[in-house]
Amino acid sequence: MKLTAENREKIAFFVLGIAAFLVLVPVFLILFILMAKGAHAINWEFLTTKPRLGMKAGGIFPAIVGTVYLVLGTVTVALPLGLFAAIYLVEYAKGNWLTRMVEVAIVNLAGVPSVVYGLFGMGLFVIFMKLGASILAGSLTLAIMILPVIITASREALSTVPKSFREVSLALGVSKWQTIRHVVLPNALAGILTGTILGVSRAAGETAPILFTVAAFYLPKLPKSIFDQCMALPYHLYVLSTQVPNVNPKIQYGTALVLVALVFFTNLVAIVIRARFRARKQW
Amino acid sequence: MKRIWEAAVEKFILLNGLACVVFVILIFLFLAKEGLALFKTFSPLNFFAGTQWYPISEPPKYGILPLFLGSLVVTLGATVISVPLGMACALFIGEIAPRWMREILKAGVELLAAIPSIVIGFIGMMTLAPWVKQIFHLPTGLTALSGSITLAFMAVPTIVSIMEDAITAVPKIYREGSFALGATHWQTIRRVVIPAASSGTVAAIMLGIGRVIGETMAVMMITGNAAVMPNTLLAPVRTMTATIAAEMGEAVQGSEHYFALFAIGLVLFVITFLINMTADIFLHREKK
Amino acid sequence: MVDDSSPKIEVGQLNVHYGALQVLRDVTLSIRRNEILGVIGPANSGKTSFLRVLNRLLDLSPDVRVKGDICLDAKNIYTKMSAEEVRKRVGMVFALPQPLPMTIFDNVAYGPRRHGTRDQNKLAEIVEKSLSAAFLWDEVKDRLSFSGMKLSGGQQQRLCIARTLAVEPEVILYDEPCSGLDPISTAKVEEAMFELKSRYTQVLVTNNVKQAARVGDRVAFFLMGELVELDRAARIFTAPRDKRTDDYVTGRFG
Numbered sequence: 001m002k003l004t005a006e007n008r009e010k011i012a013f014f015v016l017g018i019a020a021f022l023v024l025v026p027v028f029l030i031l032f033i034l035m036a037k038g039a040h041a042i043n044w045e046f047l048t049t050k051p052r053l054g055m056k057a058g059g060i061f062p063a064i065v066g067t068v069y070l071v072l073g074t075v076t077v078a079l080p081l082g083l084f085a086a087i088y089l090v091e092y093a094k095g096n097w098l099t100r101m102v103e104v105a106i107v108n109l110a111g112v113p114s115v116v117y118g119l120f121g122m123g124l125f126v127i128f129m130k131l132g133a134s135i136l137a138g139s140l141t142l143a144i145m146i147l148p149v150i151i152t153a154s155r156e157a158l159s160t161v162p163k164s165f166r167e168v169s170l171a172l173g174v175s176k177w178q179t180i181r182h183v184v185l186p187n188a189l190a191g192i193l194t195g196t197i198l199g200v201s202r203a204a205g206e207t208a209p210i211l212f213t214v215a216a217f218y219l220p221k222l223p224k225s226i227f228d229q230c231m232a233l234p235y236h237l238y239v240l241s242t243q244v245p246n247v248n249p250k251i252q253y254g255t256a257l258v259l260v261a262l263v264f265f266t267n268l269v270a271i272v273i274r275a276r277f278r279a280r281k282q283w
Numbered sequence: 284m285k286r287i288w289e290a291a292v293e294k295f296i297l298l299n300g301l302a303c304v305v306f307v308i309l310i311f312l313f314l315a316k317e318g319l320a321l322f323k324t325f326s327p328l329n330f331f332a333g334t335q336w337y338p339i340s341e342p343p344k345y346g347i348l349p350l351f352l353g354s355l356v357v358t359l360g361a362t363v364i365s366v367p368l369g370m371a372c373a374l375f376i377g378e379i380a381p382r383w384m385r386e387i388l389k390a391g392v393e394l395l396a397a398i399p400s401i402v403i404g405f406i407g408m409m410t411l412a413p414w415v416k417q418i419f420h421l422p423t424g425l426t427a428l429s430g431s432i433t434l435a436f437m438a439v440p441t442i443v444s445i446m447e448d449a450i451t452a453v454p455k456i457y458r459e460g461s462f463a464l465g466a467t468h469w470q471t472i473r474r475v476v477i478p479a480a481s482s483g484t485v486a487a488i489m490l491g492i493g494r495v496i497g498e499t500m501a502v503m504m505i506t507g508n509a510a511v512m513p514n515t516l517l518a519p520v521r522t523m524t525a526t527i528a529a530e531m532g533e534a535v536q537g538s539e540h541y542f543a544l545f546a547i548g549l550v551l552f553v554i555t556f557l558i559n560m561t562a563d564i565f566l567h568r569e570k571k
Numbered sequence: 572m573v574d575d576s577s578p579k580i581e582v583g584q585l586n587v588h589y590g591a592l593q594v595l596r597d598v599t600l601s602i603r604r605n606e607i608l609g610v611i612g613p614a615n616s617g618k619t620s621f622l623r624v625l626n627r628l629l630d631l632s633p634d635v636r637v638k639g640d641i642c643l644d645a646k647n648i649y650t651k652m653s654a655e656e657v658r659k660r661v662g663m664v665f666a667l668p669q670p671l672p673m674t675i676f677d678n679v680a681y682g683p684r685r686h687g688t689r690d691q692n693k694l695a696e697i698v699e700k701s702l703s704a705a706f707l708w709d710e711v712k713d714r715l716s717f718s719g720m721k722l723s724g725g726q727q728q729r730l731c732i733a734r735t736l737a738v739e740p741e742v743i744l745y746d747e748p749c750s751g752l753d754p755i756s757t758a759k760v761e762e763a764m765f766e767l768k769s770r771y772t773q774v775l776v777t778n779n780v781k782q783a784a785r786v787g788d789r790v791a792f793f794l795m796g797e798l799v800e801l802d803r804a805a806r807i808f809t810a811p812r813d814k815r816t817d818d819y820v821t822g823r824f825g
Contacts, residue, residue, distance in 0.1 A: 095633075164665070165671060168669050171628055172659070172735070173657075174681075283720065
């Protein structure tokens with residue numbers, strides 16, 4: 001075969017295609033393995049009872065509950081904080097050095113390793129603020145970690161609202177904040193929600209930040225207040241696969257499957273919201 | 284009355300805006316406060332240049348070098364795999380794939396990004412490691428190589444998505460000009476698109492590297508946790524991140540070991556800070 | 572107590588800069604009560620900036636500096652009033668019809684609601700009054716719950732006028748309101764403007780010189796940031812005092 005430009009192109013495109021294939025294969029592989037080895041572990045008992053026999057039997061209910069609590073706590077803190085920070089950047093910031101500094105801070109928060117968040121959370125919330133290892137400390141830590149996700153998504157959503165909407169409202173003598181509340185926010189809601197859900201699903205899957213701030217190896221009772229520790233799915237998976245000897249692999253795979261299913265489901269919800277909003281948008 | 288409320292709301296919003304700056308500073312301060320305390324009892328030179336990390340020996344040794352090099356080896360390995368793979372995938376998605384395929388591929392990449400790192404680490408430990416052990420006839424499959432491969436797949440989504448943005452941002456006019464001169468699509472990609480997207484590409488690679496350096500759980504489960512100076516890819520290593528995660532549970536608060544772990548955290552923070560700043564500069568350049 | 576013969580708006584030595592660029596230079600004029608003042612001029616003459624100063628919408632432009640006195644009923648709109656108060660009293664209709672993404676009813680009721688009116692009956696009354704005054708009521712009275720964005724261009728623009736009227740301003744500013752409309756819709760908008768004369772003072776910026784002649788009582792000609800001439804409409808179009816005005820209205824440039 002002659003090495004013409006056309007032939008070179010064919011080879012190149014083929015190689016690139018292989019690359020794309022190689023990237024996707026692990027995704028399906030992972031999902032397939034999880035389903036194959038973990039699906040039969042999942043039954044009603046698995047999802048609703050506590051672990052027994054030193055984690056070798058029983059279910060993962062407390063871990064699921066703990067993850068839910070953490071998610072709720074995280075969103076309670078991160079959503080208002082992130083949303084208002086985004087409002088600041090889009091509606092009030094003057095594009096000067098201060099704005100740039102905030103943007104740089106956001107980029108950096110996004111890049112801090114999750115284990116460093118764990119250290120920070122422990123240092124500030126658990127020890128310095130004396131909250132102890134608790135749902136509160138864990139939620140605060142996770143909230144700061146996903147802040148960049150929420151801010152970025154909210155910023156984009158707010159910026160998509162046409163400038164003319166704001167002008168029209170202001171020209172009617174409506175104040176800036178009222179304009180934001182009644183014209184900008186309602187029309188940015190879908191994007192804000194999508195970003196929040198994606199951020200929260202990330203928080204649900206993180207292990208390192210909760211290692212020292214909230215996660216418990218085993219709790220005989222469910223947590224009663226935000227000052228209690230809790231179990232969590234990602235940490236539970238870690239424990240089952242590295243800290244407890246001779247665990248039936250199907251329990252490990254089952255836990256992983258539940259975690260992945262949870263994360264995928266929330267991502268799906270976010271994507272559906274985004275798609276439906278795009279379809280219904282009047283402008 | 285309304286005026287006061289409006290002004291109060293504005294101040295509140297401003298505070299929220301500044302929150303991120305406050306948090307970055309706080310993180311740095313807390314890491315420094317505990318991390319630098321190490322140097323009251325342990326010399327910085329021995330920390331940065333020491334080749335032994337034995338917290339439980341008598342006297343304890345807190346040399347970060349094996350850990351740093353462990354991180355470096357795994358990161359380099361992951362980069363070598365993920366950068367060409369990610370770039371090729373981004374090019375395919377951005378330039379070559381037909382419309383319908385593009386959406387599927389992008390969804391696939393997003394799915395890969397969404398899988399929690401602990402799950403990827405778990406699967407890697409259960410399937411990849413035994414495989415590596417078999418192929419290379421090793422005593423254990425928990426090696427730097429296994430870690431690199433696993434981490435590569437965690438970095439790829441980052442690289443692909445940022446680079447794909449950069450590629451689609453290249454103005455159509457550039458491509459059309461090249462076609463008008465008779466170039467093939469591939470020649471256009473090589474000579475026009477890739478150079479035009481270079482800033483974004485660099486940023487993508489840096490952020491991918493940042494992702495890998497910062498990864499903790501997957502690494503912990505797959506690289507074997509041996510805090511020794513790495514001299515081969517086919518043996519266990521220990522990264523900085525894994526060290527913190529693995530040992531903090533046993534370190535007594537306020538002990539030297541405790542401070543040493545914070546010192547590692549400080550080093551990690553500085554490294555990722557630098558990487559992110561650089562990537563941000565390149566991303567900014569690209570926007571122009 | 573306001574003297575009916577005093578000007579509604581008085582502008583003295585108005586100078587406006589965007590950064591280093593000066594867009595308005597020493598503009599001085601008075602706008603009489605219940606008149607329609609047409610403002611004409613080529614692109615970049617400063618006429619839109621002038622309009623936006625009158626309701627302080629210019630404050631939103633980045634890097635803007637406004638010097639001079641602008642008084643509404645003899646009160647300075649910068650030093651003696653808040654921006655919101657000014658905008659409540661001086662309304663604006665924009666060039667491209669911009670309904671908010673809500674129902675027709677909610678569009679018109681938006682202003683009054685934000686200013687505190689909650690009573691549903693009162694709001695319905697205001698909506699009907701405003702839509703009638705904008706000559707839109709008959710066309711939409713049965714579909715108030717339809718989205719405002721589904722109306723035709725001309726209807727949308729009259730909706731915007733109704734929306735502006737709902738907050739009961741004293742002055743209405745029009746920024747090239749008919750530039751996106753067909754002749755029939757344009758005629759309807761102009762008809763509305765005539766009807767509104769008895770209760771409102773109006774300022775109309777337009778690129779269409781003929782429209783200014785049709786509609787304006789007096790016409791002001793801006794060129795490169797300066798007010799070149801201000802006189803009765805008939806005068807400006809038949810015997811302008813300044814050659815530049817003559818050149819513009821006869822179409823020699825712009």
